[in-house]
Amino acid sequence: MSSNPSDLARINHVKKTAVFPRDKDIIVPVNCSCNQQYYQAITSYQIQTQLLTYFVIANITFQGLTTCGSLKHANVYNEYELKHGFDLKIPLRCACPTKDQILNGTKYLLTYRLTFGDTISFVAQRFNVSAKSVLQANEIAETNTVFAFTTLLIPLQNKPSISETIIQRYNPTTNSLSPEKRSKTKKSIKLGVAGVLCSCIVFTFGLVVVIRVIYMKQKGENEKKTRKMAENKITPVDLLVEIASFERVIKVYSLKELQTATENFDNKFWIKGSVYKGMFGNQVLAVKKVNVDVCKQVNMLSKINHINLVKLYGYCKVQDSWYLVFEYMKMGTVKEWLKGGTHSLRTRVQIAIDVANGLRYLHTFAKPGYVHNNLNTNNILLDGNLRAKISNFSLARMIDDGNDDSVVTRIMGARGYIAPEYLTSGMITSKVDVYAYGVVLLELITGKDAVFRYGGQEVLLATEVSAIMKGENAESEMLGMIDLENDENGSIFSMDHAIQVVKLSLNCLKQDPENRPSMDEIVSCIYG
Numbered sequence: 001m002s003s004n005p006s007d008l009a010r011i012n013h014v015k016k017t018a019v020f021p022r023d024k025d026i027i028v029p030v031n032c033s034c035n036q037q038y039y040q041a042i043t044s045y046q047i048q049t050q051l052l053t054y055f056v057i058a059n060i061t062f063q064g065l066t067t068c069g070s071l072k073h074a075n076v077y078n079e080y081e082l083k084h085g086f087d088l089k090i091p092l093r094c095a096c097p098t099k100d101q102i103l104n105g106t107k108y109l110l111t112y113r114l115t116f117g118d119t120i121s122f123v124a125q126r127f128n129v130s131a132k133s134v135l136q137a138n139e140i141a142e143t144n145t146v147f148a149f150t151t152l153l154i155p156l157q158n159k160p161s162i163s164e165t166i167i168q169r170y171n172p173t174t175n176s177l178s179p180e181k182r183s184k185t186k187k188s189i190k191l192g193v194a195g196v197l198c199s200c201i202v203f204t205f206g207l208v209v210v211i212r213v214i215y216m217k218q219k220g221e222n223e224k225k226t227r228k229m230a231e232n233k234i235t236p237v238d239l240l241v242e243i244a245s246f247e248r249v250i251k252v253y254s255l256k257e258l259q260t261a262t263e264n265f266d267n268k269f270w271i272k273g274s275v276y277k278g279m280f281g282n283q284v285l286a287v288k289k290v291n292v293d294v295c296k297q298v299n300m301l302s303k304i305n306h307i308n309l310v311k312l313y314g315y316c317k318v319q320d321s322w323y324l325v326f327e328y329m330k331m332g333t334v335k336e337w338l339k340g341g342t343h344s345l346r347t348r349v350q351i352a353i354d355v356a357n358g359l360r361y362l363h364t365f366a367k368p369g370y371v372h373n374n375l376n377t378n379n380i381l382l383d384g385n386l387r388a389k390i391s392n393f394s395l396a397r398m399i400d401d402g403n404d405d406s407v408v409t410r411i412m413g414a415r416g417y418i419a420p421e422y423l424t425s426g427m428i429t430s431k432v433d434v435y436a437y438g439v440v441l442l443e444l445i446t447g448k449d450a451v452f453r454y455g456g457q458e459v460l461l462a463t464e465v466s467a468i469m470k471g472e473n474a475e476s477e478m479l480g481m482i483d484l485e486n487d488e489n490g491s492i493f494s495m496d497h498a499i500q501v502v503k504l505s506l507n508c509l510k511q512d513p514e515n516r517p518s519m520d521e522i523v524s525c526i527y528g
Helices: 005-011 054-061 068-074 099-103 120-126 131-137 179-185 220-231 237-247 255-261 295-301 334-339 345-365 420-425 430-446 461-469 474-479 491-508 519-527
Strands: 025-031 033-035 038-046 087-094 108-113 151-156 201-207 270-272 275-280 283-290 312-318 321-327 369-371 380-382 388-390 397-399 451-454 457-460
Touching: 005 025, 025 038, 054 068, 068 087, 120 131, 120 151, 131 151, 255 275, 255 283, 255 312, 255 321, 295 312, 334 380, 334 430, 345 369, 345 380, 345 388, 345 430, 345 491, 345 519, 369 430, 420 430, 430 461, 430 491, 430 519, 451 461, 457 461, 461 474, 461 491, 474 491, 491 519
Parallel strands: 108 201
Antiparallel strands: 025 201, 033 038, 038 087, 108 151, 270 275, 275 283, 283 321, 312 321, 369 397, 380 388, 451 457
């Protein structure tokens, strides 16, 4: 669920090593962000067996938290060819309290999955809220009926307590319920608006540590209501601070802990530069030593959380030196990976999608938003499943009050990736990242560096490709630069799609930043 183990243990009053028994409800804190007109939380799932389908994963593994359609949209794998070891992105629906709810004191929307025997009054009483507030939160009438396995949003003023999860479940094989209670169980709820199933921080209940959130199909007027509600959502600063502190606890390590994990920074743990890997309990993490103040970077990373951004676990300060503890990325940088051989188009496009989603989150959904300002293939890392994550936020800049224009006097960044407006005027906007992303796309497709030798001299990859694509035989000449192996769909399929990626990259590389697409548009284009 991409939830912090420490948070999970703390909120459920257990140790991190605890094993949850079957049939026990638990609370799982999930980080959520806006996605176009909806909110969603992103987690990942590695397929552990053969013969799985998106339907099974959506409805059995994640118990209705997602749908087949959203899984197909978020992943590049054919729905009939899912295999053991594939790493899937799982978009989970969630929501924010409405303006009226916040004014009434609601800070959290807990998603509760209905089971046999549940009624509105029973669920409301269990969480110590009024039945009326539950009805209003889900936009349902008292006359509506309740179906098991759908979900309700429970508006809460305080964080839910694990003691509230201790209930007695109804056993349909017995007749122990009174006639009055049995009549209540026949009442069920049809949730008419999926948009209310969202919350900036969603505490959801589940079976065997699986959270449950309903994701209903929107039809007709319900879809219009959903969009209208999403437009009216607000996120107060004080709630954001509370969410950030709860979701992203950055640990302060002692030097002794780092020395123990790396065996006093032994060479066998060395990765490169000043980066080592270390054993922190049963978890392998990366430890990076820096000699500059990283307070701003640590503060930033404590407020963001996305599957395509390298996660900061903690830090240590010793005199003038800092040590940052990140998640360990087994396959290294994209630049190193590209030099390691020829790779399929599918893998390269998946990396492009991962990076686009990471930038999109930084620009649009992080609060506040950020410009990475140093995107290049050395700062994109790959995990063991070749899923990409953006790293190195040392040059990141905050986007203030919706205006992402800022000017610097000292130009910094990797050669070949720096946008022209940044070079000439020092102006930094989100379109600086878009330009660099265009260069990354070209590297992924051609296998060449952003700056490479051609005809006995150094040339910029972006300049060379732009010149080729302006020629009369642009596509045929471009094929000579494309570095792709034949995948299962054949070379023609690969080359056609590679050319489309090249064209997208050229849009990102336009001289006027206003003419470049946003990361929202890029993500839509790649998925399309």
